[in-house]
Amino acid sequence: MKKYILLTLSIVLSASFWNCEKDDICAEGTPTTPNLVIEFYDTTTGEVKNVTNLGVIATGQESGFSYSNVSKIIFPLKTFQDTTVIQFVQNGTDEDTTNDNSDEITFNYMRLETYVSRACGFKTTFELDSTEGAVLTTDTDNWIQNITIAQPSIIDENETHIKIYF
Template sequence: MKQLSLLLVLSIFFSSCEKDDICDANTPTTPKVVIEFYDVANPTTLKNLTSLGIIAPGFTNGFEFTATSKIKVPLKTFQDTSILHFIQNGSMDPTSDDNLDEITFNYSRKTVFVSRACGFKTLFTLNTTNPITVTPDSNNWIQSVIVSQPNIENEDETHIKIYF
């Protein structure tokens, strides 16, 4: 009798599920900013990062990238500015050769409904007058930053180009 009751409950449960009740893993969510790195001496040539650590101020965990010229990092969805520390040699020990450059992303946000199961996602548009600022210091490894696509709506295209 218990098995029959359990089967009845399960059949009612699954028959009441609709397509919108499960968020498909392939459904696009809030996109990350896509950044490509280029050789400052040869601006059309992609340049692999040897070792890069990225972390937001005040956080203890960040992202590590090695041997790549293209990365994706998230922006804050609850405010119009994200500050990230880009640390050259930052994912390798020792830390004595780390070179930190601070980048500020300035943008506007738009919340878009995806579906009942997936909820909402945030789309970003980099500001036209001051989209990105690299805080100057005595040893910046980032030489130049160019916005190639200010609308961050997907991860299929490059949004930012960094030259070093």
């Protein structure tokens, strides 16, 4: 009788170790929620153009990101809303939304959550709206002249999603 109890206990114990998963650590390089990739172009030539002293701030935030002498930036979209409004401050800072050279772009998108793993959780990908994906709030002195959507599906950061002409 003791043999059967010992055998049963051994089988149950072995089965419990068989069902264990590896550590709950999200491995580096695992795909996560991608950022929006924005590239800047010269309005007259259509060539890639560096922008200097650029502050980028999401509406409702006290600070954002500063960039200097770059032609391409990445910026996170909100994963809990279908709209993100971003201020682009030319010759400003990442905390200055009162600057006269501040233009506002509204990004409208659909969100899709994808399960990655138990350790990593979910990631969110985005699909820009086909007609109103990037809307520039126009005023009398916009420094941004035009916006085009180069890639509406934001699934990684390997390609440009938005082109801004100034």
